[in-house]
Amino acid sequence: MPICDEIRAALTQAFEPRELFVEDDSESHRGHAGWRDGGETHFNVRLRSARFEGMTRLQRHRAVHAALGPDLVARIHALALDLDR
Numbered sequence: 292m293p294i295c296d297e298i299r300a301a302l303t304q305a306f307e308p309r310e311l312f313v314e315d316d317s318e319s320h321r322g323h324a325g326w327r328d329g330g331e332t333h334f335n336v337r338l339r340s341a342r343f344e345g346m347t348r349l350q351r352h353r354a355v356h357a358a359l360g361p362d363l364v365a366r367i368h369a370l371a372l373d374l375d376r
Contacts, residue, residue, distance in 0.1 A: 305358035310339035325368025332368040
């Protein structure tokens with residue numbers, strides 16, 4: 292399964308989002324650190340969920356990383372997060 296789909300599935304399960312956009316932005320980082328042939332290294336995520344209510348920005352980021360889990364996070368070089376309620 293592509294990493295993009297793994298991210299989408301994990302975040303959907305954890306946050307029941309009203310909006311979720313996951314983009315593999317690896318190609319725009321070709322030649323930069325962490326890039327590898329075939330992509331799947333750099334991702335942009337826009338996530339809106341009521342589960343973020345009352346959380347600080349840092350808590351939201353930590354919750355997303357926890358939902359993805361250490362194995363998936365280890366396969367990602369860069370993860371840009373746009374998180375809100």
